[in-house]
Amino acid sequence: MITVEHLTKRYGPHAAVEEVSFRCEPGTVTGFLGPNGAGKSTTLRMICGLTPPTAGRATAAGRAYRELPNPGREIGVLLDASAQHSGRTGREALALAAATMGVDRAGIDAKLDLVGLNATAARRRVGAYSLGMRQRLGLALALLGDPRVLILDEPANGLDPEGIFWMRGLLRDFADRGGTVLLSSHLLREVEAVADRLVVIGAGRVVAQGGKDELLAGAGTLVRARDERALRLGLERAGLPATNGTDGGFVVRAEPETVGQAAADAGLVLTELRPAGAGGLEQLFLTLTAGASTREAVR
Incomplete structure (x- = not known):
């Protein structure tokens, strides 16, 4: 299990991470999502003891x-696949880690x-590995101690x-064997395919978290009109801020009836009005983080 409680990291007046809290339960894969600069890597580094938090606490395995x-x-931790000694072979890297643990x-x-x-790849020096091979070696290192928890930053x-x-x-x-996985990735379709739960962060704060199906079901409403400018x-x-949809139209965090x-009050002719959940995780991500990006720009 991973428990994060009110984690905060400040660099001078700037809050890279602010009051972040979530839990990752055994038997689940949790997707940790957010745009570049949202605070994902800083949060993972605090969980792993590499960056001291300004406030809050994180525990893993209790x-x-x-x-x-x-x-x-x-x-098992994989935060940077390139952070491996380039002069060692893959087997030597694992042998040293095995001796240490x-x-x-x-x-x-x-x-x-x-x-x-x-066997051929294991005898090659890490400096000659492709990025994909380094990722595989990094996963082998993370799994070497047969851990109960995996924390992975962009492993794909x-x-x-x-x-x-x-x-x-x-x-x-x-995860199906009872392990806990916290996975940060920008490959949203892959996260959608494997994750049970989602934590979405924007501008250093959690903007949504919960079961994947639950969040996707509440993604909002997709709306289109002949006159897109007038619709916006x-x-x-009406007090309903809209974000651009991934395939046109707008996504609004409100019920279709609202x-x-x-649109009717504005005298507009709509060409489409439906729940936005069909747009999947990509649409949900854009909808949730658009507001956070706007707040960050205003600061």
């Missing part, structure tokens, strides 16, 4: 990361096989479509 006597046996080196081959690195970067599909299955299997003005006059009435 204790703060720095309080764990052998953290690699409890929590007190893990039987006999398990190294099994982890290499699990992440799809064959550099993977081809087959590799992304493989990773999805790996994470799903880990009519919605604004949006339709606002």
Whole structure:
């Protein structure tokens, strides 16, 4: 389990993360989403003890990361696939980690096989690895101690479509066996395919969290009209701020009846009016983070 309580990180007057709270339960994959600069990586670094919080607390496996006597046996972490010694071979990187954690080196081959690195790749120096191979090695390192928790920041970067599909299955299997996964990724369709819960952050604050199906069901209303400019003005006059849809029209955080009435009051002819959940996670993400981006720009 991962518990984050009121995490805050300030750099001078600027709050990179502010009052962030959420929980990741065993047996689930939690997608941690937000635009660039929203505070995702800072939050993950605070959970892993790499960045001290200004306020708040985070625990994983019941204790703060720095309080764990052998953290690699409890929590598998992959925050930066490039942060590996380029002069070592893949096998040497795993052997050193195994010695540090007190893990039987006999398990190294099994982890290499699990992440799809064959004997030839294991003998190559990490400096000659592609980004996708480094991601696979990073996952092997994260899994080496047989942890109960995985914390992964953009683990699919550099993977081809087959590799992304493989990773999805790996994470799903880990959670289905009772593990806890916290996954940050900009690949929204892949997160939608594997995540059970979502935490969406914008401008350093949590703007939404909950079950994936629950959040997608409440994504708002998609509306289109012959005169798009007049529609936006009519919605604004009715106090219904709208964001641009991924495939045209506007998305409004209100019920279809409310949006339709606002359009009728403005004398507009609508060409489409329906729940926006059909747009999936991509549409939900844009809708939720648009307001946060606007608030940040005003500061």
